[in-house]
Amino acid sequence: MGSDRRSSSVRATSIALIALLAALASLVVLPATAAHATAPARVGDYDGDGRTDPAYYRPGPNGGTWRVGYTGGTQVTLRTGWGELRDEVVPGDYNGDALTDIAVFRPWDGSWSVAYTGGGTAVLKTNWGIQGDLPVPGDYNGDGRDDMMVFRASDGSWSVAYSSGGTAVLKNN
Ligand SMILES: [Ca+2]
Ligand SMILES: [Ca+2]
Numbered sequence: 001m002g003s004d005r006r007s008s009s010v011r012a013t014s015i016a017l018i019a020l021l022a023a024l025a026s027l028v029v030l031p032a033t034a035a036h037a038t039a040p041a042r043v044g045d046y047d048g049d050g051r052t053d054p055a056y057y058r059p060g061p062n063g064g065t066w067r068v069g070y071t072g073g074t075q076v077t078l079r080t081g082w083g084e085l086r087d088e089v090v091p092g093d094y095n096g097d098a099l100t101d102i103a104v105f106r107p108w109d110g111s112w113s114v115a116y117t118g119g120g121t122a123v124l125k126t127n128w129g130i131q132g133d134l135p136v137p138g139d140y141n142g143d144g145r146d147d148m149m150v151f152r153a154s155d156g157s158w159s160v161a162y163s164s165g166g167t168a169v170l171k172n173n
């Protein structure tokens, strides 16, 4: 009897603890889940078959996760633990091998880092862009490699650093 009472009291305490944890979880976990739900879709041709593949980047405290669903139906995690929470994702084909590469722009130091889908990583550029700039990667010189463009709303400038080297301001105001 005594042991039953004790175990039911332990059970009650456990249930109270679980309820407390659930309440805390709803405070702590749900906003993160909501953020994950809005993980940006970043399409690209990640397998080079000429068809655009749906993909998304999910930021996390220990680095982000990139998932891609190939048009043929296979889903693959391209990379985990890569990128930081405040990074902006800027996928593109930075080496011109026809495979979209995963990449991030880091506003606080202006760095552009890429993890090539074919393998290997690189910091493509530093000090290219600041907080508030809009990164707009694309192939601005038609050499088959995407370039690092930043648009600055405050002065209407479009500044590009070509993947092959060199920089230019394409348009101002
Ligand atoms: Ca594809
Ligand atoms: Ca590539």
Ligand SMILES: [Ca+2]
Binding pocket: 138, 139, 140, 141, 142, 143, 144, 145, 146, 147, 162, 163, 164
């Ligand atoms: Ca280019």
